[in-house]
Each structure stands twice: as structure tokens, then as C-alpha cells.
Amino acid sequence: MRNRASRRGQAQTPSNDEWVAIGLITAMFGIRGEMKVQPLTDFPERFLQTATVYVGDELVEWRVLGARLHQRIVILRLEGVETANDAEALRNKKLYVPASELVTLPPDHYYLHDLVGLRVIHVDGTPLGVVRDVIQSAGNDLLVIQDARTGKDVLLPTVKEFVKSVDVAGGTITIEPIPGFFDEGAVVAGEGDDKDEDQDGGEGNT
Numbered sequence: 636m637r638n639r640a641s642r643r644g645q646a647q648t649p650s651n652d653e654w655v656a657i658g659l660i661t662a663m664f665g666i667r668g669e670m671k672v673q674p675l676t677d678f679p680e681r682f683l684q685t686a687t688v689y690v691g692d693e694l695v696e697w698r699v700l701g702a703r704l705h706q707r708i709v710i711l712r713l714e715g716v717e718t719a720n721d722a723e724a725l726r727n728k729k730l731y732v733p734a735s736e737l738v739t740l741p742p743d744h745y746y747l748h749d750l751v752g753l754r755v756i757h758v759d760g761t762p763l764g765v766v767r768d769v770i771q772s773a774g775n776d777l778l779v780i781q782d783a784r785t786g787k788d789v790l791l792p793t794v795k796e797f798v799k800s801v802d803v804a805g806g807t808i809t810i811e812p813i814p815g816f817f818d819e820g821a822v823v824a825g826e827g828d829d830k831d832e833d834q835d836g837g838e839g840n841t
Contacts, residue, residue, distance in 0.1 A: 654694060655737060655748060657681065658730040663722035664710050670722045672709040672730065675771065678738045682709045685736075691728040747776060747793075749803050755780050758799055758811045764789070766808065778808075782817055789816055 658672040672682070682702040690697055690713075698714040711730075716722055737746065747769045755763045755778075767788065768779035775792040782789050791797055791812060800809045 653734055654689065654731045655734050655746070656729045656731050657685075657688070658709060658711075660690075660711075660722075660725050660728050660730065661708070662726060663719045666719045667712075668716040668718055668722050669710050669712050670716070670725065671705075672711045674707075674709055675729070676738075679704060679709055681738060682711065685732065687732075688713070689731040690725060694731055745801060745803050747771065750778065750801070750808065752806075753801075753803070754807050756807050756809050758809055763810070763812075763817055769793075784817070791816065 657676045658674050660670050661673050662671045663669070664671050674682070682699070683704075685699055685702070688697055688699060689695065697716075699711065700714050701712040703710050713725075716725065734748075750766050750769055753766045755766060757763055762783055764780045764783040766778050767781045770777040770779060770790070775794055778791045778793060778798075780789045780791055781787070791810065797810050797812055798808065799811055802808070
């Protein structure tokens with residue numbers, strides 16, 4: 636059984652593959668302890684059914700007293716957060732849930748955290764590296780790929796122009812990068828138009 640942190644007890648920090656970020660506290664909302672949360676999930680409505688969240692890198696447990704959707708954000712109320720000062724103290728902290736509580740996806744869909752550790756292969760069959768991390772952004776998420784030849788990190792946008800197929804079960808991503816992405820091991824951050832339509836954002840870091 637996994638040890639979970641208590642709000643009044645000593646916080647624990649389990650391995651990253653057991654926990655997934657679903658939101659980021661960005662500001663207080665009003666004067667009664669409510670908070671604005673930026674969803675880090677394609678399923679912000681999950682906050683309406685989530686009874687417990689784990690806050691910050693320490694994964695401190697807080698009980699959810701209420702949540703509602705407001706435009707593109709979630710208004711969240713946690714037990715014990717009763718004033719604006721209480722809410723301000725939690726600003727810029729991420730909200731996590733156990734990976735076991737993730738929403739089940741349809742076949743051929745995946746979470747961003749599923750991509751970490753996958754081998755990256757060129758469409759011509761050439762091994763290019765391994766996905767070391769995924770950077771979530773307001774635009775297109777970026778794969779952090781450790782170049783197999785140089786060991787340096789290459790940033791690749793998760794767009795159909797570059798990402799041709801993802802095989803989570805087989806442990807591979809097939810890509811077709813523009814010339815220069817891997818030729819010299821340079822770090823390149825490009826921009827694209829659309830995400831792969833079969834990709835779901837990381838409830839984590841989706």
C-alpha cells in the first residue's frame with residue numbers, strides 16, 4: 636500500500652510514475668479561501684468528482700470541499716483554506732492525484748507522461764534517441780529527446796508535421812524532423828499548427 640502524505644503529518648515524495656499533475660494553483664479567488672486553478676488535464680470536469688488532491692512537490696493531502704468550472708479555469712475550495720491569505724500561501728503549487736485515478740482513455744490514445752522513456756525512431760528506421768521528458772506549454776507540448784549520438788537534449792513539438800506515430804505498447808515514437816534537428820545535436824524549439832489528433836494532454840505532465 637502506497638504511503639500518502641497527511642496535511643498534518645510528514646509529507647512523502649513517491650516516485651514520479653505514481654503521481655500525475657492535474658492542475659496549477661494560479662491565484663486566490665475572492666476572500667473566502669477559494670483558488671483559481673489552471674487545469675493540466677484534458678478533463679477539467681474531473682475536479683467536480685475528485686475528493687482529495689495532493690499539493691506541491693511534497694504531495695501534501697488536502698480534502699476538496701468544492702469545485703466548479705469558470706470559463707477555462709477551475710475554482711477550487713480545500714478544507715482548511717478559509718481566507719485569502721491561506722489561498723495565497725498555496726499559489727504556484729501543482730495539484731496531483733495518484734496515477735491509478737487517471738481517466739481511462741479510448742484505444743490508441745495516450746497521456747503525455749506515457750511518452751517518457753519511449754525510443755525515438757526516424758521514419759527511415761534510424762534510431763534517434765529517447766524521450767527524457769515532456770514540456771507542457773500554452774502552445775504545443777515539446778518532447779525532450781536525448782540525442783542518441785551526442786547525448787544532448789533536442790526539443791521537438793508534438794505536432795503531426797513531426798510526430799508520425801506513437802506505439803506506447805511497443806515503446807517507440809516514429810518522427811520525421813526537419814533537417815538540423817538531430818544533425819548537430821542542437822537544441823531546437825519549433826512551433827507547429829496542430830497537435831496529433833490522437834494525443835491527449837498529460838493529466839500529467841499529461
